[in-house]
Amino acid sequence: MSCCASVPKIRKSVNSARPRSSPIEYVELHARSAFSFLEGASLPEDMVSTCATLDLPAMALLDRDGLYGAPRFHMAADKAGIQAHIGAEVTFCETDLQIAGLSNFRIEEFKPGPAVDRAHNSSIRKSDNSTISPRLPLLVSSRLGYQNLCRLITGMKLRAQKNEGAVCEAELQEHASGLICLTGGPEGPLAAALARGGFEEAQRCVDSLIGIFGHDNVFVELQRHFLRDEEYRNQAAIEIARSLHLPLLATNGVSYAGSQHRELCDVFTALRHHCTLATAGRLLARNSERHLKTSQQMRQLFADLPEAISKTVELSSRLEFELSDLGYQFPKYPVPEGETLMSFLRRRTHEGFRERYGRAGSDLQQRAWRQIERELTLIQKLELAGYFLIVWDLVRFCREQNILVQGRGSAANSAVCYSLGITAVDPISMELLFERFLSEERGEWPDIDLDLPSGDQRERVIQHVYQSYGERGAAMTANVITYRGRLAAREMGKALGFEPETLERLSAVVGSWEYRDEHDSFDRRFRDAGLDLCHPRLRKYFELCEAVQNLPRHLGQHSGGMVICQGQLDSVVPLEPASMPGRVVVQWDKDDCADLGIIKVDLLGLGMMAVLEDSIELIRKDYGEEVSLAHLPADDPAVYATLQKADTIGMFQVESRAQMSCLPRLRPQRFYDIVVQVAIIRPGPIVGQMVNPFLQRRQGREPVSYPHPSLEPVLARTLGVPLFQEQLLRIAMIAANFTGGEAEELRRAMGFKRSQARMKEIEAKLRAGMERNGIAPAAQEQIILSITSFALYGFPESHAASFALLAYASAFLKEHYLAAFTAALLNNQPMGFYHPATIVKDAQRHGLKIRPIDVMKSDWLCTLEPVSSFEFKVSGEKNHTHIQATQPPLRLGLRYVRGLREEAGQSLVRARTEAPFTSIHDIAHRVPELRKDELNTLAAIGALNSVSSNGDPVPRHQVSDDQNHACIPSSGNLQLETRILFSRTSKLHRRDALWQVERAVRYSGPLLEELSELDSPSPLQPMNHEERLVADFHGTGMTVGPHPMAYRRGQMESMGVRRASDLRKLPNGQRTRIAGCVIVRQRPGTAKGFVFLSLEDETGVANAIISPDMFQKNRLLLVSEKFVMVEGVLQNLDNVISVKADCITPLSITQAETTSHNFH
């Protein structure tokens, strides 16, 4: 067995030491950042840059009970050439310090003088019982100290409620090595002891600290913020230090970078105490002195105690630990006796190779073998075999458990990953770039992301990882929730004491338009919401909202990132419990983990994976067929025909309006076209203006050309237009002689966290390289431009290929197993681009019969029903009739009843399984979980119509009109539908059911309780179609009956409105009118203020384009109207059809609450 893998060396300090003009005089050794949530008011990066400005050579970050900000602090300090000392303020329980037997004391008693600065006492909760616990500032001097601190915090966090833990003396004793203890500021142990029992008590307290940490590791801390009571405390501290021969240490107890941040700190104090600024009173800070100060300012403050200043430098030199020295190790994979990790991996890879490439041509086989050997050599060299085996093991677990799994991201570039079954795309035949995945130079762990079905399946895999590596061996990465948009608006308003109603309005102002034009200023938004920015309080609110942006609020849990460690993860990073039971999170987010070289496996939940998995299960159960994603027919013509028509609602990645407008132009004919299709509609290619050239070239309207002949091999597949990240890297490698690692550096520099300086640096390198290779200046510019715009966001080819596989699978299932696919899609909502109502209508247009919710038949989820002998056919397109005959009808599930709790719904299904319901009274009686409002909703949507008093479901020919109307595929032939609809006699209609419900839920006393009323017709009038529509949309958010527009078709025709399906026949440039229900409103960031509306009618979806001017003129109408008519010129370019609006009119079609998906 080989020794376990060690972490590749992480990047070394760029500027290891800042050039100094003067000798070091002072080091700030007690500062907290905004990662002391709601206590500090500056980001660690801002504190570091302030340190640099103030010429402070080092700083220690001591956040409250955690190392949340440490990685960012370390990285920023590393760049700025400042030494980053790590530490934390740890809450401790005094009982265990055996100080006078007092565990908690009242906050009032914490006051040493008449006007104590309580703001900073309240680290520290002030609840009803007003108990507080002091906090011990601990500095890390060695790696052992760091590990001890991590374990100390982990132990405390894992056993306590959120924000409530405290360490005890025994734990401190156990973990004291390598830690240096300060006596703290107003919230520290010395101040607490002084307040509690005066000088002697304080002396005893410091004595016990010496007992724990040793005489050399305790420093008596002095802070001066121009406060009377603080000076009182300082005098006592000096006396204690002298009597115990301890050194004095000056700090400023920093809470923010500059004095201007005090306002935010006050706001945080108010939020922490659940009060407003006006009612916070003396909880707020007395002054603004807790900012970073220069050496000179500190020297002046402590002019009488110069030794306290000089001690900071001395102590700083003792703190040797840096965060780059984590000691992290990836776990070993247990291999059989006689095997090494590498030999075992090699064996598994070769097995996989035979399976994957066994039937391939010899050329491909040879290329694959060579690539695999090359990769294995590199893996061996980097000692990464354990990592690959662990991921392989996870995938194997999923396969054993029948959980769909697919690797995505750059792992798809690796032939080893493909052979091991981690990824599903063949990188050899697709010529994917391995360096994008793993490179010797980068010194980083490779990134393998696994897509799993969202929901329970993914949770099973996560729990499997916990079980395999132990609670302290694996954890989720954190997700730092920061103040943005609505959260900032809401919390700042709360602190300023705004009414809840005003808060609602204010947070609504922070709109969600992706695109913002020049009129979209904050001022404008405030005015639109009816708020006057001239008011001083609103102005202040506005300033605070801006200032708080991006500051951390609290820690969340990342959706899928897991870190695992050899041995104890809790000695690498503190762990804490997540709010979800059974989950543990690390205190760092995934970027922090990556920066510090901690390896992570992303277990991502993908809605579409769940849909595919559910579809396969439904196909197995209801069609009696076995479908395997791995063995789908490769080039199914029906799939490509559908894609070319852009008939893609519900399909993965290709269903958006932008994708739909591209599909008829790109006309996918083979799998690689789908890969391109998935990648092309992204901000990078769009902003880089690569979409049109590509499509023009593909359609043969423009010749294929290359920026430089040497780039032809790279860009040939994409007709000379770079569409994938890999291509950019290759361009850099070929045109500027970049190594693989350098090219990857380039991608990172231009990624989300781009830094101007770094980008410029690499750009210069790129230019120099291109210059050397004799590339013409114009071509150079073109290359630089495409790289720059790609920085916005683009897909790697491997990632696009993984997604394209899923897109193909979803298209295949939709095309051939529409009922199963639709049911699975509806059961996994919310997901995708469209509302369920649109998915239902689309499926109906494709001939699927969708039956309404019925308590006698519906399960909680949507199900498929056997094809019954009773079928009626609606005249329609031939293919639809064909599908209708083979597709089982879909029964909507109870999950679509708004307001119905799952618990009640499941009880209803359980009770029905025991015996069918005989009446509504019977339901109310046997399912007591159902509330009155839930029964009313069920009745209103017609779900109780088929409950029969004789215990049998109502015979089909007797089913009420409004129930059955829903079964009709909505072909738009309203006359026929209505005739069929009303030709049936009804037994119960919705109002009958509502009438019965009201009686059934009324408590009639023990005597009459058992006496049930027959479900006889009521004196109420049946609902008309408008009322049914209103009830359907109100109760389920959709209707399975005719589309609301179908009822108004006559009126629409008289107004000259065309149906969506008619537009295809109209010539380009003709003036036309379209109308429908607004299902999507979109204002993409890349569309320069244009708004795209999707209008749905009974025949399909029509698109309208609104110019920015039109939008400004009709803003309110466009944002709020549910049905509109758009008049304008029809554009039909390559079968991409839309109407460029020049007149928009609201329509009154129905009162039903139709919904739209807005502003993606």
Next chain:
Amino acid sequence: MAFACIFVPDFPVEAILRAEPDLRSQALALLEGKPPQQKVFAINEKARCAGLDAGMTKLQAEACPGLALRCRSTAQESAAHAALLDCAQSFSPRVEDTAPDTVVLDITGTEHLFGPPAKIARDLARRASDLGLEANVAVASNPDAAMLAARGYSGVSVIASGEEEERLGHLPLHVLLACLSEITPERAAELSDMFDRWGLRNLRSLTALPALAVSERMGQEGLRLQKLSRGAVVRTLVPVDSPLIFEESIELEYPLILLEPLAFLLGRLLDQVCSRLASRALATQELHLKLELETGIHLDEDQDSPQTPEIPDYNEDDETETGSPPPLQTAEHATRVSFFSRTLRLPVAMLDAKVFLKLLQLDLKAHPPGAPIKKIWLSAQPARARAAQGGLFIPPSPEPEKLELTMARIAGIVGEGRLGSIELLDTHRPEGFLLQHFNPIDAERSNSKPVAQDSAASAVTALRIFRPALRATVTLRDGKPAHLACLKKKEISGDVIWQAGPWRSSGDWWEPYAWARDEWDIALQTSNGVVLYRLVRDLLSGQWLVEGTYD
């Protein structure tokens, strides 16, 4: 039996229009709430047509062209309601005060006086219109039917006996729900939802439901609603009580100029009022004095000053009000400008004419009317007499009457707003306190609270504050005060021989009155020896002040 109902639609708006009839021709919206969070509370029909709705913000409403905006006035609504009652009472002694916008009156037997019901209804509408209120009037055989008709039909409507079900049947159901004063708004919303679900649109559809089935679903409430809808509920009217008014007045032959004869007359009025109160075993906590002056100089006061409802001010006149009054108030001022009025509010209910007289005298001395007096009105707000029993071992506290007198005297000397007990505010702001009306009961209660061992334990010295603080000129050396000179008090000047500080504080940064200051404790070498002072520098104005001296 015949009953009439007067209903004023959009009552709060009508109350405003009563005072400003010119606004009838334009869209009007009433605002409620404190700036900047004012919202539209009520609108008239024209505003409704212009697209306005209740709940909009002021700024949103302002976007509507030609819209008049006014603040909601509860005082004017009360006045309008009183006028509505007057209107009804002028036709019948049996008037029910049903709601602020609705009154019902029994007109049985008034035919001989006022003519047939239809005429009475028309006259009622005309009378309401004369009072500035556009109202709907309906006459029916029972109060509830009349009420439903008045709410449902605009103008004047008369429902003959036996036609109730037919006539009311057309009315929408929300009219019925609006008439039900006994149910909560939540229940009304529930019923409205249920009727909506059942597809019921009007009262007829409700009455058409089988009674047994309705009772099974809604119980007695359902049956009552059906009965109401048929106009078949017979109930007894609950006539409004005539209000207990204790008011006396004197019109003078010659205008009074001196306070002394006024006191004599006031004494007489007070005796009368007090004896009337005593006859009903009542006392008073509030006396209103109103004087008609020969020339108008002072303005009268707004009795219900909304700014200070909590603070039991001894006296207040409208000069204490802040903010610009809505236009209507200006109009009222114009009509009542030659009146002067004062209100005396007492901490406990009393009935001692002599004490009242003394208090009024002191008040008038502090706030003279400023013009000869022509007429005097004195009214007392009745209250239950105070019943108190002293404890055997509790030291007797001063009689409230005497205490009030004493405080009134002190206030006369030191000025209003400078007397009371201090309540410390939870703030770092120096001298952050509030002056409360002194009430011995509250004082006792606060004394009994355990005092936080604050200052007493740690303070070793006392600070005597100079009020106001003394401005000083300070010379600095190394950023520290070195020399001090006080212009107002020459003795406070000299070299600073020792200093501690600065003690820095700042706060209320989110308010317009933000503050920031540095405090220094200094020892000053004066001609009288060494004295300790507290020196303050206002960091916003840069001013130096000597704030006090240490003992």
